[in-house]
Amino acid sequence: MDSLNSLIDGFGTALTPMNLLWAAIGVLLGTAIGVLPGIGPAMAVALLLPVTYGLEPTGAFIMFAGIYYGAMFGGSTTSILLNTPGESAAVVAAIEGNPMAKAGRGAQALAAAAIGHFAGGMIGTILLVVLAPTVAALAVDIGAPDYLALMVLAFIAVTSVLGSSRIRGLASLLIGLTIGLVGLDQMTGQQRLTFGSLQLADGVDVVIVAVGLFAIGEALWVAAHLRRTAGEAIPVGRPWLGGDDVKRTWKSWLRGPLIGFPFGAIPAGGAEIPTFLSYVTEKRLSKHKEQFGKGAIEGVAGPESAASASAAGTLVSMLTLGLPTTAVAAVMLAAFQQYGIQPGPLLFEREPDLVWGLIASLFVGMVLLLALNLPLAPVWAKLLRIPRPYLYAGILFFAAVGAYAVGGEALDLVVLLVIGLVGLGMRRYGLPVLPAVIGVILGPAAEQQLRRALQISDGSVTGLVDTPFSVTVYAVVVILLAWPLLRKVIIRRGGTR
C-alpha cells in the first residue's frame, strides 16, 4: 500500500503542467529521433542527453523517460516500413512487420506495435511499482562484497551473453575499464593515465564516451560504407486495427511482458533475447502458423510488447541496484551521475519525489505515446526519406553539441573524436560497443567496492566472498563462464545415449 501512496504522490509530480510538457516533448523527440534510420534507442538517448542539462533533475528524468519509450517505438516503425532494423531488438519486428507493410497492412502492423508497446509498458511498469520497493528494501542490507559480485556478474554477462565472440567482448570491456581509470584515483587522489594533463585529471566524462562510441563511431562507420541507394520506405496511412486483428493479438500483447520483464531486469542484453523468445512462443501458439514469415500480426504484437516490458524491467535493476543492463540504462545512469544522484537501494528513501515522479511519468508517457503516435504515424514515415548525408551530418552535429555542452571545453570535442574513431575500429573488427560503455560506467564503482570490501576484511581475500549473496552471484558467474564447456559435455552425453 505504501508504494501505492507514493505512486499517487508521484502522479502529483508528473501531472504538473510543466512536467507534462517535458514528458510530451520527450515522447515526440524520442519518437522522431528513433524513427530516423540508423539511430537506435541508445544513440537517441545519448544524443538527446544535453537537451536535459538545463532542467532540474525531476523534469529532466521525466523527459528522459519519454525519450526512452518514444525511441523504442520509433525504432519499430523503421523496422516495419523499411525492413532494416537499427538494432538487434527490432529485428523481430521486421520479420513479420515488413511483409505486412508490403501486403498493404502497414497500418495494422504499426497499430499492433503501438498497442503492444503500450500494453507491455503498462504491465512492465506496474510490475516495476510492485517489485522495485521490495528489491530496494532487500538491497539496503547488501554490502560492498555483494555489490562487487553484482558488478562482476554484469561484466561477465555483458561480455559472454552478447555477440558471437567472447574474446572480442572481453577486449571491449577492458577498453572501457581503461577509459574509466583515467583521472584522479577516488581514494588517494593519485593521477592515473593523465600524462600530466589537467583536463584529463577530471577523468573522461561518461557522456562523451557514450556519445563517441554510439553516435560518432556509428556515423563514421556508416560513412565508410554508405549505401548509395537507400532503401525505399513503404508509405502508410493512419494505423488502425479491425476486430479480427484485435481478437488475434490481445493474448500476444499480454504474453509478451511475462517474457520481456524478467529478461530486462537481469544483465542479459536487454530486449534482444526476450523479443526472440516471444516471437517463437507466438509462432508456436498461433492458429495461423502458415502466415508466420509472411506477415503474421501476432509476430509483431508479442515481441513489441515484450520489448517494452523489458525496458521497464531494466529500470528495476537500474534504479534499485544502480546496475545498468542495457546500453540505454547505461546512458541513463550517466545522466543520474550528472546530477550527483547515485541510483541504488537508498534512492527510494533519499529521492522519493524524483523516483516516483519518474515512475508515474512512465505511465503518462505511455498514454501520450499512444495518443500522439497513432495519428502521427504518416508524419513519422516521411522522416524515413531524409537524405542520408543530412542524417549523418546531423548526427555528427548534435553529438558535437552534446559533448561541448558537458563542460564547454573544446578539448572534449577532440576526446570525442578519438573515442569515435575507437568506436569505428570496434565496428570494423566486430568488437561489441556495449561492454565498453558498461566498463566505463561500472569500472570505477567496482574498484571502490573492491577496495572498501578489502578494507573491511583487512586485506583478506575471503572478505570478498563472506556473504551467501556474493557466493551465489559468483556461482552464477562461474556457470556463465563455463557454459560453452558445459554445453559441449551435455551435447556429447545426449549423443552417446
Next chain:
Amino acid sequence: MKTTVKTWLRERSELGVGALLFLLGVLVLTDALTLDADLTGRGPVGPATVPLVVGCGLVVVAVLLSVDVLRGGRGEAEAGEDVDLSEPADWRTVLLLAGVFLAFAVLIGPVGFPVAGALLFWGSAYALGSRHLHRDPLIAATLSLLTYVVFDKLLGVPLPGGPLMGVV
C-alpha cells in the same frame, strides 16, 4: 612474393587490433608501476592494483585475440540500415569527416557556435556526398542558428555565440 605477404597481412589486419590492445596494456602497466610509491600504502589495495589487473588483462586478451585471428577467427563487421558491406570501405570520407570535426573543435572558440556549427554540418554533408550548392549551406545555417537559440536561450545550456552574435 611481396604481394603474397601483403595479402596475407591484409586478410589478417585484425592482428593490428591485437597489437593496439597489447600496447594499451603495456601503457596501463607502466603507468600503474610508476605511481608515487609513498601514497600507495593506504589500505590493503592501493591505487595501482586495479590498473595492474586491467593492464595484465589487456595483454592477455591481446595475445588470445591474435591467436584467434591466426587460427582463422574473424570479427564480424557490424551491419546496419545504411551500411553496404559489399563495397570496399571508403576511408577518404572518414578522413574528411574527421578533419571537418577537428576544424569545428578549433573554430568554436574564436568564431562561436552558430558559424562553426554551420560549417560542421555543411562540411559533413559535403563529405558524405551532398552537392546542393544552395540548399546545403542554407539548411546548415538554419539548423545551427536554431540549435544555438534553443539550447542557449530556451534550455539554459550555454553555447558560445562568438563575434557574430555579439553584433546581433
